[in-house]
Amino acid sequence: MAGLQRYMAALRLFNEAQPTWTVPDMADALGAPQSTVYRTIRDLLAEGLVEASTDARYRLGPAFIEFDRLTRLTDPLLRAGAHVLEQTVAQAGLPCVGLLSRLYADEVMCIADRASGDARFFPSYERGRPMPLTQGATSKVILARLPARRLAKLLAHAGKAQDAALKSEMATVRRQGFLVSRGEIDAGLAGLAAPIVCEESGLVASLSLVVEAERLDGFSESRLVLMLVSAAAMIEKELQTTSGAPLLPREREKVAREA
Secondary structure: OOOOHHHHHHHOOOOOOOOEEEEEHHHHOOOOOHHHHHHHHHHHHHHOOOOOOOOOEEEEEEEHHHHHHHHHOOOOHHHHHHHHHHHHHHOOOOOOEEEEEEEEEEEEEEEEEEEOOOOOOOOOOOEEEOOOOOOHHHHHHHHHHHOHHHHHHHHHHHHOOHHHHHHHHHHHHHOOOOOOEEOOOOOOOOEEEEEEHHHHHHEEEEEEEEHHHHHHOHHHHHHHHHHHHHHHHHHHHHHHHHOOOOOOHHHHHHHHHHH
């Protein structure tokens, strides 16, 4: 393992279950010599990507906070979609969690989430957490809108190249422009999602709502789907008109308040 992969492998060891590591433990986990891991940690320390803890342990460093702020300020999807996400959740009319998500390598990642004040549940989707590409409405509407070659590659990588049911769902999403799923990610919860596509920004994303399945009757489902499709179209239009534009002062102030 060399170059950037060596650094990324070390950084990906840090997680909620084990937020601090010693060099010997990292070496064991990576199957690498301790001398190599020491050099890797030395370089990561110099850039603020890790920092020293106690008892010769290390944790993720403050550089990630700096980049998180910069992403919030410059990500075109966040800039175009954050206020639409808030409005959609506010107008849903029932307890829900709204998600703005995008393709992330071979997975899907939520980049913004908003919960209504009366929501008493917590979906597995949350900001910054990678999720499967082939499960749940939030992910599947993204999958369905990928170019054919990339879609075939991702399905093959996920072992779903011959999954007729999934391919049928992809065709349905492309035809109707939305998807509703129940219990695919979290038992008792339903997801409703619409795709967001902006070729100018190179983005394939989704806007979705997660609700309690028992509350989702036919009328509520139809109403929420119409809201999501309309809101997703608004985000697409905003992306097309503001892609690459400098951040306005009011946008900077809003990001600073939310950070």
